[in-house]
Amino acid sequence: MSPRQTLTSLIVGLVLPSMAAVAAGKCERLVVTGSPDAPPYLWRDPQDPKHLMGANADLLKEAATQMGVKVELLFAGKRSQALEEVRSGRMDLLADTPLNTGELESLDFIHPPIAQNEIMVWTRVGHAQPFNSLAELSGHAGAMSEKTRVTPTFENTIKEHLTLAKQPNLTQAFQQLMLGQAEFVLAGRYAGLALTQTLGMSKDLQAQPLPVDTPGLYLALSFNSACNDPWLRGQLAKKMTELAASGRSSEAVARNLELWKAQLQQPASTPNQ
Structure with a gap:
């Protein structure tokens, strides 16, 4: 075998196992x-x-x-x-x-x-108090499902500045809102839409225009x-x-x-x- 053939064989011998390792490592x-x-x-x-x-x-x-x-x-x-x-x-x-x-x-x-x-502020339709910012929520009683996830920064804001009762699920949070036991609920846009429609609350509850958090x-x-x-x-x-x-x-x-x-x-x- 010539030196060139020997070198080629050596290169092939080194490359093929590494290519096989890559192929074997691909997740199926x-x-x-x-x-x-x-x-x-x-x-x-x-x-x-x-x-x-x-x-x-x-x-x-x-x-x-x-x-x-x-x-x-x-x-x-x-x-x-x-x-x-x-x-x-x-x-x-x-x-x-x-x-x-x-x-x-x-x-x-x-x-x-x-x-x-998108985490929205949900209120009763016709609610007089404007809730367009977090500052406007301060001092008002709110509710939120324990299952609603927010960013760590927003979680800290909730703890420091908002009065928020955590409920086992969104259904109970919305029921509190309907009964006047809470002035607002923090909930995802889509989960809120589906649930208000399903529970027959879509004419009574609404989301404010802008999200307060987008995790x-x-x-x-x-x-x-x-x-x-x-x-x-x-x-x-x-x-x-x-x-x-x-x-x-x-x-x-x-x-x-x-x-x-x-x-x-x-x-x-x-x-x-």
Whole structure:
């Protein structure tokens, strides 16, 4: 064998194993979880309780199909349990988590967010007091569902400046508002729209024009996931950027809002938000 052939064989011998390692490292299946009670973004499928459905599920599946990766969205319990499953690496990815600096030591957050949730001030129709800013809410009794997630900065603002009663769910918060036990409710735009319509409150309650907080909902990949590699992180970030620019996120939210409303109106269903 000539020196040139020997060198070529050596290069091929070095390159092929590394290419095989890259191919073997490509993730083929992602096990995903998230909040079971955050419609229209993510919630437990009433027809298949082992799985989650929602706008984030649809968007992630669309992105994964384009990447050649299979995705399964599984119910893992309440939010804290879902977080622990991903932290530990038993599941790979969270599909709807707010950016939390305390989790940066265990999770890779994919930017930009897969969706954004507008937190609105809801009041009774004809409410005389203008609630167009946080300053105008100070000193007035409000309510909020424990399940409503806000940014850390806004959470601190609530604690320092607002009088806010946390309720087990949004239904009870809106009932307080209807009964005059609260002057306002802080709730997501879409969850509020669906629930007021479903509960027959849409003529009595309204959202003020501007959101007071806009938390992003992120994909977060576990440090302990066997799928966590530069290729996957880069592909997910690319797909999230494309989704944000395409308007597909808004379409998915609108579609799943209607799905959730239809489920709430079924006799066997009860609002869980």
